[in-house]
Amino acid sequence: MKRIYFDHSATTPVDREVAELMLEYMTDKFGNPSSVHSFGRETRKAVEEAREKVAALINATPKEIFFTSGGTEGDNLALKGVAFANRKKGNHIITTAIEHHAILHTCEYLEKHGFTVTYLPVDENAMIRMEDLKNAITDQTILISVMFANNEVGTIQPIKEIGQLAKDKGIYFHTDAVQAVGSCPIDVKELNIDLLTMAGHKFYASKGVGALYIRRGVKIEEIQHGGGHERNLRAGTENVPGIVGLGKAAEIANRDMEKKNAYIKGLRDKVIATIMEKIPHVKLNGHPDLRLPGNVNFSFLYIEGESLLLNLDMKGIAASSGSACTSGSLDPSHVLLAMGLVHEVAHGSLRVTLGRGNTEEDINYFLEILPEIVEKLRSMSPLYGSAAEFKPSNPCSSCHHH
Template sequence: MDLGLIREIALNGRGVEVRMVLTYPGCPLAGHLVEQVRRKVRSVTGDEPVEVVLVDEVWSWNDAAPRLVWGGRNMKRVYMDHNATTPLREEVLEAMLPYLREEFGNASSPHSFGIRARRAVESAREKVATALGTRPREIIFTGCGTESDNQAIKGVAFANRNRGDHIVTSRIEHKAVLQTCQYLEKQGFQVTYLLVDKYGVVNPDDVARAITDQTVLVSVMFANNEVGTIQPIAEIAQVCRERGVYFHTDAVQAVGKLPVDVGQLGVDLLSLSAHKFYGPKGVGALYVRKGVRIDPLLHGGHQEEGRRAATENVAGIVGLSKAIELRLEEMEAEAERLTALRERLYDGLAARIDHVYLNGHPTERLPGTLNLCFEYVEGEGIIMGLDLVGVAVSSGSACTSATLSPSHVLLAMGVHPAVAQGSIRFSLGRENTEADVETVLETLPPIVERLRAMSMFSEQSPFPEEAGPRHRMTR
């Protein structure tokens, strides 16, 4: 339950002032909440006095973000959490607006309103199919990437249960895949969770060894959302094809950032989500190769040729197709630019902070993703410290960041839990600049220094003897 909302954080001559609105005025836990906020802010601001002021004002969640005022001026905001979500592009919004206003028809209706909506959906389907190197009939529009993963895994599992009851996946998948597989285990399916190497890479030979005569599906993500490691998808697809097993890849983090051609890759099913590449939230897609046996996840209508019941989100589908179209036009140049920014951030932090380690593959990684472990501190403190100066980063997946347990991805890669607690993910995007990188390089070192001075962890860290070899950021 959210008991309070921070409206403003300001540094003045007296110290740090935090202005906060109580969600439930008169709440008996207010005093405890104020003290928690005071301690947390002080943990990242050092010796500055912290005053928490409760203000009486009307607010809504539409205006929930705190305003940062540092040294008497509003702070510039730097967003480096693009693997969590991306801002909606203006061109995408403009493409969507007619279908939120005058072209509001139901795509299943037989009259002119519905016909125009249907044309928009089918035009979008053609654009998405072209982007993925496939045919329009092999594209199913869904509500999100999570639904696409569920549709692929549950749909194939239940439709092919007469062939077998075994599924193979990896230990570093997104929760949308892992928890779907765990659900299927409760339904009587057998699931093998493959180990990965220290870079987070799935070995195609391990996939081959895991497949049995009861295996109906292998699911391995294209690129990891936390560390950015890119998997050998084409090689894994070949292993599955040779053994007559369907292969699904969660490409939510790859589409819009990397070239994705389902024909060249040889995959049978592929998931994507619009909001990861500057499209709207609430819409995704699933590629299903012709001939794949798959049951629908949703029932109650004939939409998507009976494969996904529900009135189509016409505006969202149009937005998805426009976003993927724009990304194709600029992908190569943008990938080169983001890689350069990522390396500048990497080199700058290596020169300024000791005991920092790179997570993920050093070269086979998403262009804008940099995941680091900062020894002797917790990632939560770094995130809050950066947020106080207007920089947004993450400790991993936005779907699991509310928990305090170490990343399951890092643990699967062999990172010691105490070290994994200090992980931070920087995921850069199209609006990030060299100035943004410089902002992080200026603000992060003193934050880490303050946190280490107060850290419960000693220099006798379990890293690296117990954790195994890692990659120290030195150049």
């Protein structure tokens, strides 16, 4: 049976070039970068070269890049580190209702420690309104954290305007760019970003490695204590193979992004157009234009997303419903609810995220079997044929962050 991977927002395969380089630093060049002998100096040099490559991908300086274990740690360090270092200045943080749980749960933690958090609502395309952001700012606001692009529905936020507003008000701006790095051109200087989180496994590096960009001059304190690695901000022996791989993946992303995006967008647009044309009672979730190149998210009325996934899986297709970290839970996605979808509709969502390894042939196979699966599942649904439609609910009543 064919096996097709359409879940690149959950994780990507490691690039062969990246894997080969990593292997070298696991077997032959295995020194601890803190050691002063030649084995240590060799890996220290490799770590610093990787830092330069990661910095180049987002137009930062190498000294502004701090290696982490991935997106979750980066988000925790950014939010807690800035909050605790600046609490004399204020105790208010602004974020959105559709952030990844690495942000939402960190904010909940900070609320237990004397901080207040505003969770901005989003419109039906999962876009924040700049007006809401302006109105949320108080003289206590020390940090704004808005994701670059949503992991579920792919919507890209107005990052430049947010960065400008934050800069004008003297407030730090962090963006969780885990889904965007490697897929969106990012210039932290031009966008006025103070802190940015990335994770290697979302752009063909390995799991367990990432980086946090911290603009020079940002007041932040460490949350992990030990031997003073990463310029005293992130203790722990460096994951050298992971870091070297991250550097290589950043270099490849920088080189191939334009070509890769054009290719993936072409496939994505074909999927969206065909589903809209061939399958009735569907709704495209996320912004129609301002979305990640590989993201497709649809709600299929009268169907459980779970059964859709299982049926696709039986045909060899891997996709998802909601985000990977919560796909084991049966609650509908907090993102879709915040966008105003009713529970039943949110439950019937399918996320297909394409990558550079996908082919036209993969797409054709998927588009051939999806309508059949939808038809089969609907024929078993007691609701099919009733008058239910896509009615928006009040997002605030159904979103657990209000």
